[in-house]
Amino acid sequence: MSPTVEQHAENWDLRHADFNDPDFLYDVYTVMRGNSPFARTDNPFLSATPSGAWVAVRYAECVQILQDWEHFSSSPTPEGAEQLAGDLVITLDPPRQQKFRKVLNPYFSPARMKALRHEIAAETDDLIDVFIESGSGDLAEVAWRQPGIVFFKYLLGMPVDDVPLCVELTDTALNGATEEARMGAWGGLYQHLHDAVTARTAEPPRDDMIDVLLSAEIDGEKLAFGDVVSNAMLLVQAGLETTASAMSFAYHYLATHPAERDRLIAEPDLLARAVEEFIRFAGSIHGIPRTVAKEVELSGCTFSLGESVIVNYASANRDEEQFPEADRCILDRRENRHLGFGAGVHRCLGSNLARLEFQVGLERVLTRMPDFTLTAGAEAKFHGNSVTRGFRSVPVTFTPAARTR
Ligand code: HEM
Structure with a gap:
């Protein structure tokens, strides 16, 4: 028999198959937030902690945790550190973490992103062209391919042909059925990037992120080769599945809420706010760990040195204390200080890119197939027992139109 909502809330296990449902996990979060600011899990999704972990849900x-890196460090537990290959920006604390960000930040500046708008629109159009003449297609294909193509081609400097393999390896690394399959996929992704970066060392420099990492100096020293590979791998992993799953949710939502779809078409100025709401409502990550670096008390709970605390951004984003009608997706929501991109020193480095890809992805679909709806009788496929959740298939029907080229 499946556990009840209350039983799930007692011991949160994000890999549980019950969460392959868009709403049930949020019912569990409501109970978790009602019980206490901190829940427990025996099976942390990303952190290797044999004794389980706390889960911050409000x-x-x-x-507070995200802003207090001195007590809640991003360095993994000793068990977690064994699984890491290299110094990653996301598992470092200041001041070294800030120096890493200084190296990468210019590549994600608003000005650089703005200059990419035209290319992102053209890449999205190419993906829509695949099915636009037929009057039916799968919008998950657009959501899952566009962020990878854009990131590999215009920022990272990896061949676009590598995108499907990297998406598949990242997916298995996070969601594979066994620990062995997951570790095998991490290894495969690392090896793939290791080979790609090695090949680049023999080529003349280009203006892309692999070269930036290869030539970067922190405190007068170049990055170790392993750190270059690991950070390239982090970027691939952080930038693909997150944006893709959030965008797939938005396509499904608009395909099943035609009045909301029509409103976005009639009021395109709402798009930016709608993207923020989609990220708050459904696009956020469901937990990244912190390790207690010094004993500390927070909201009546004492955290001891070495304990693991998972920050559940998605649950926080449904907290009624912060967001009135938190369980409603309100596309023109005004006060929306969501945690979808985190907060504090590790706030998402790629948020400007993600927002632009997301906005352009919506804008091109709404412009070119304005009457799209979920295909009657066909099934949308949702994958939800994962740290990022989204649709793997969104079959839609619409009035056929011409290709762009
Ligand atoms: C909708 C899409 C995205 C979401 C929801 C998202 C979410 C997040 C969150 C919650 C964090 C904070 C992690 C922490 O607190 O430890 C983060 C960090 C990060 N994100 Fe994103 N992200 C998205 C897209 C991207 C993209 C497109 C890239 C790059 C291509 C990216 C690269 C990163 C990196 C490198 C970090 C680590 C920053 C640091 O540790 O200083 N993300 N992201």
Whole structure:
């Protein structure tokens, strides 16, 4: 028999198959937030902690943890450190973490992103062209391919042909059925990037992120080769599945809410706010760990040295104390200080890119197939027992139109 909502809330296990449902996990979060600011899990999704972990589920405590890196460090537990290959920006604390960001930040500046708008629109159009003449297609294909193509081609400097393999390896690394399959996929992704970066060392420099990592100096020293590969791998992993799953949710939502779809077409100025709401409502990550670096008390709970605390951004984003009608997707929501991109020193480095890809992805679909709806009788496929959740298939029907080229 499946556990009840209350049983799930007692011991949160994100890999449980019950969460392959768009709403049930949020019912569990409501109970978790009602019980206490901190829940427990025996099976942390990303952190290797044999004794389980705390889970911060309310908005206020999540923000406090994210802003207090001196007590809640991003360095993994000793068990977690064994699984890491290299110094990653996301598992470092300041001041070294800030120096890594200084190296990468210019590549994600608003000005650089703005200059990419035209290319992102053209890449999205190419993906829509695959099915636009037929009057039916799968919008998950657009959501899952566009972020990878854009990132590999215009920022990272990896061949676009590598995108499907990297998406598949990242997916298996996060969601594979066994620990062995997951570790095998991490290894495969690392090896793939290792080979790609090695090949680049023999080529003349280009203006892309692999070269930036290869030539970067921190405290007067170049990055170790392993750190270049690991950070390239982090970028691939952080930038693909997150944006793709959030965008797939938005396509499904608009395909099943035609009045909302029509409103976005009639009021395109709402798009930016709608993207923020999609990220708050469904696009956020469901937990990244912190390790307690010094004993500390927060909201009546004492955290001891070495314990693991998972920050559940997605649950925080549904906290009624912060967001009125938190369980409603309100496309023109005004006050929306969501935690979808995190907060504090590790706030998402790629948020400007993700927002642009997302906005352009919506804008091109709404412009070119304005009457799209979920295909009657066909099934949308949702994958939800994962740290990022989204649709793997969104079959839609619409009035056929001409290709762009
Ligand atoms: C909708 C899409 C995205 C979401 C929801 C998202 C979410 C997040 C969150 C919650 C964090 C904070 C992690 C922490 O607190 O430890 C983060 C960090 C990060 N994100 Fe994103 N992200 C998205 C897209 C991207 C993209 C497109 C890239 C790059 C191509 C990217 C690269 C990174 C990196 C490198 C970090 C680590 C920053 C640091 O540790 O200083 N993300 N992201």
